[in-house]
Amino acid sequence: MNRMLLITLLLVLTASLLLNVYLWQRFSNSPQSNPRSNPHSNPHSNKNALNQNLAAQNDDAISPNGSRSEEAYKRSGSNSIDGARNIDDRNMDARNTNGASIKGMRSLSELNALLQSGDMAALAASLNRQLKISPLSEPLLLLEAELIRQTKPLPTALLNYYDLADLPLSNTALVEINEKIQTLYQQAQQQLSSSHQWELVAKLNEPLFQRVPDNKTYTLNLATAYAHQLKATLMEDVLAALPFNDRDAQAIRKIAFEQQVAATDSNTTDEPQLQDSLLEDDNTVRVKLERIGNSYHVNAQALNQSASMILDTGASTTAISSNLYARLGKMRNLTFIGIFTIQTASGSVEAPLVRIPEFRFAGYTFNNVSAIVLPEEALPDADGLLGMNILGEFDFSILPQEDVLVLDKRSF
Structure with a gap:
């Protein structure tokens, strides 16, 4: 019994000794335990390596214009390249729109x-450049939308x-944009229709009707304009978007019929008899005309400014010169x-419409x-054209x- 116990103890001691020898040999061969094989075990060597690494990162991280490079983001490991670009885009957008340029x-x-200041060319160039960087900057x-409103035809702006x-x-x-659409459209529609600028x-309504064909307002207003111009076929093409028995559509057809009757009566009226009846009417006003070349000029007054206006029965809209426009403030x-595209004697021009x-x-x-504002060269000898409005x-x-x-003033 004692002999067996002694043998067991010897075997345990032997196993323990062998295990300790194995662990000592493994530890001795490890790079971390050998200063010669691992320079980082030397405090001075480790410090120098760290300084060199930081210097390399700083050189790569700062580009000549002061921004972080993509290579720096690669090395930092804190952000992916895509993430870095997103952050940089947001920062660039902030710099572009809020100050630090x-x-x-x-x-x-x-x-x-x-x-x-009215420097639209410089504004357009800057916006074009900056929107390439931040295409969704509100x-x-x-x-840019306001620039388009002030420099392009109103339908284009809408x-x-x-x-x-x-x-x-x-x-x-989006709320601001929708409010702009409503305000600009309603202001123009009301002004033009009240002055019978059909x-x-x-x-105004043609491109909007094509863009939003299910908008009943655009449909009715466009059809009304065609009705007053005696364009019955175009009117019916537009009203085809509505049920035939729609009450608003029927009211527009009635307008077209009345305009046709009025045009027929006007064409059958004898002009000399009309002149005579006007001359006999107590409400008749006689205005002296000044003949200059092939045109008649009349005197008028826009606000507090006297104006020499060419009598133009072929112009649907009164026009003023850019000089008179400047005088009016x-x-x-x-x-x-x-801005609207207007047909003039020299062709079509894009001109501002003002009230x-x-x-x-x-x-x-x-x-x-x-009134349409025409360039000075279009009206060299007058302050404007007195049109049919x-x-x-x-x-x-x-x-x-x-x-x-x-x-003879009409009674409507």
Whole structure:
């Protein structure tokens, strides 16, 4: 018994000794235990290596323009390249729109200053450059939309706002965009229809009807414009979007019928008899005309400015020269409605449409008159053209032998 116990103890001691020898040999061969094989075990060597590593990272991390390079993001391990780009894009967007500028970029306040000063070319160039970097920057997109509104035809500006409404923008921006669409459209539609500018009403509504064909407002307003222009086929093409027995559609068809009857009566009226009846009427007004070349000029007054206007019965809209526009104080005294494509004697031009609060002619005062602003070269010898949105308020005739315009105010 004692002998067996002794043998067991010897075997345990032997196993323990062998295990200790094995562990000692493994530890001795490890690189961490050998200073010569591992320079990092030397405190001075480790410090030097760390300093060299940091210096290398700093050299790569700062680019010549002061921004972190992609290589630095690769080495840092704290962000992926895509993540770094996203962060940099957001920072760039903030710098572009809120102040600290990247070389060649302008802050939002600087861009607004360009808009206010009327430097549209510089503003367009800056916006084009900065939107390439931040294509979904809401301040930049809204500023570009305002630039388009002030430099492009109003229908184009409205379509641009509809395009913006399709982008993944914030609810605040989308509300602002929709309010812009409603405000600009309603202001133009009301001004043009109240002054019977049916050709321009059609130009306003045609592209909107094509873009949003299920919008009943655009449908009805476009059909109404065609009805007043006696374009029955186009009117019916538009009204085809509505049920035939729609009450609003039937009311427009009635307008077209009445316009056709009025046009027929006008064509059968004997002009000399009309002149005689006007001359015998107590309400008749005779206006002296001044013949200059092949044109008749009449005197009028826009706000507090006297104006020599060419009598133009072929112009649907009254026009003023850019010189008279400047004398009227531009936007301080006039309301900018939008830019429209207008047919002139020299071809079509894109011109601003404005609202003149008060216009006097032949002893009558007209409020909120629509007027196209034409360049000075288009009106070298006059302050504007007196169009049918004024003359259409009268039954009128010209007595060429006397150089007299005879007017009789219509009662609508």
